[in-house]
Amino acid sequence: MAASIKAPLSGAVLYSNALAFYPGRVSLMLAEKGLSVKTVNVDILASGALAPAYMRINPSSSVPSLQLPDKILTESLDICRYLDNIDGQPLGGDKVDRDLAEKFVQELEALNGNSYAATVMPEGVINVLKEMTAYKKKFAEARVKDTPDLAEAYKEKIASMGAMVEARDPAKAAQIKAQLKKVLDMAELHLELPPKIEGEVVIDKERTLFLAGSAYSLPDALLSTLLYRIVDLSQHKQEIAPRPALNAYMRRVRERPSWNAAFGVASSTWGKVSGFVPSLVKVKIGTLFHRY
DSSP states (O other): OOOOOOGGGTTOEEEEOTTSHHHHHHHHHHHHHTOOOEEEEOOTTTTGGGSHHHHTTOTTOOSOEEEOSSOEEOSHHHHHHHHHTTTSOOTTGGGBOHHHHHHHHHHHHHSOHHHHHHHHSOHHHHHHHHHHHHHHHHHHHHHHHHOGGGHHHHHHHHHTTTHHHHHHSHHHHHHHHHHHHHHHHHHHHHHTOOOEEETTEEEETTTTSBTTBSSOOHHHHHHHHHHHHHHHTTOHHHHTTTOHHHHHHHHHHHTSHHHHHHHHHHHSHHHHHHHHHHHHHHHHHHHHTTOO
């Protein structure tokens, strides 16, 4: 990983949530680049992301968001690209095939990690998330009335709140799982390639250590986040184990310090409980007393 270079993000604020899918990408990039940034936790399970103050930062009420002195980035890939190039030295340097890296980035970006999670979550978890969504919808409806300057943004958010239920539809779920299979098969095919040989000389025996070459780069951060989510959803046996090269790759990336930096909190029991239970309590109390 790069040496610590904290100055480039002076004055920046990252709005994030350790349990969410897309912030994991950014956490990995920060760790790999040796960057530090002020981070604010956003309660996406209750109403934190729908608070007017945050909606003015990111009208889609999603995380992550990176607030810089001169602009705000609200898409995880845009944030990752910004961090990757912040010092003019993208991860991997000349050990990375940039065209191949971009190909993997586009394929990984085409798969919605949240929608995939919804297809494999237990029904009990889905029911709790539906309860939370119902609360958030009521909260957003109340803000339409008392925050007129954000009314349209709230209406758009309300209209999008059925995405989780849509992902459970058999046809939609099949489509999402097909996208997952495509990207994992693509990774497996590349990672299992033999060393590059010219004549009888091995000239690049490490070219498939990572997705786009012999060094870790942006697409590895995206794939690592997806692999973490697959394991967290107890889908390793179904999706990773049958792919030997991908399985070996995952062991390599899990050994990097960035893995624990990005996913250590989310993978711990305490991290899950402390990130989920307060939100659930808030939703229960708010629903009971109609406090939106």
